[in-house]
Amino acid sequence: MRASLLALLLLGPVCWAASWLPTSPPPQLQQHWDSFQRCFISPEGRVVDTGNGNISHSEGQGYAMLMASAVGSEQQFERLWQWTQANLQQRSDDKLLIWKWRSDTPHTPDLNNASDGDIAVAWALLRAAERWRNPHWRQQALELITHIEQSLLRQQSGDWWLLPGVQGFEHAEGTEYNLAYWLYPALVHFSRIQPQSSWQQLIDSGLQLTRDSAAATELGLPADWLLLTPDGELQQSGERRGRFGYEAIRIPLYLCWARGCNQVPDTLRFWLAQQPEPPAWVDIHQQAHAPYPLSHGAKQIRTLLLQGQNHTPPQPCSAEQPGDYYSAVLAMLAVLASHEQSDYSL
8 A cells, every 4th residue: 555655656746836835044044054064064965963973863964954955055955865875875675764874984883773864854855856846856755755654653552653763662561752753844744745644643643642741740841762561551761761851852843843832831831930041951750950051952942932032043163162963953943943833734
């Protein structure tokens, strides 16, 4: 069924105007992009995570490709995608992307994928195909989307769930999930072009799981990671599963991007209640927290939740002080999400 649907989509006529067409990016978005390119993208199209040993990963490539398509930088998009294909789309069994690349050899010792990176790259290809009327990119996007659906979606208790990767997350005691991997505006876009697929069910399950995760704690905050047992019990304890932090910070970003800011009301309440600044992470059970504040990028997500306040352009970075990749990418995506909220709706 999925294979026949893919064939129909690949062979049939393309309706370019149906899903997403770009509008002129605001000046602040261009400022973020210019700064990000200067600080984190190599001439070959490799996005460098300066805060994580200068590795590259599918997530970073996907985010940069999204931005390139949003601001209309076709040449940079091509460089990013060519590097991604040559170095990350090298799994033998599918079109999914190897999650991490390092400068040491072997460059990709772990061939596992990361579904958030796969989704971001597929969505970027789809947007670029529509923006520049490129049927080859559309075909590549649809192939990747199909492999995501076939390899990473799991059905449990009547609901659809998104595995973080093909390997390493399904255990006898349950399956691990990361709610920050539900990139909601991308899933909305996928459901528009493939209305008979499981994307809407995946959206619904992610929203419910987010509500359940938040409701299970006094603070009302979703966890970075959680475990869903075979009988449907939600477990989120320990350092990995017991924090609202660097992973879960993307949940309100993606929800607001798809006009769903109201899905996480306690996140904004928590951030506003913390003075002078919210901590970078908090233990959702014991309420211990980081001894340092939110990054600049995370503060941009808080601003996105507040609605109506202006985003602050990033400070120029230099070779001596290159800044932090993750903070920069969060800030950039928050501005893009603010610009595109009217294009998507959960």
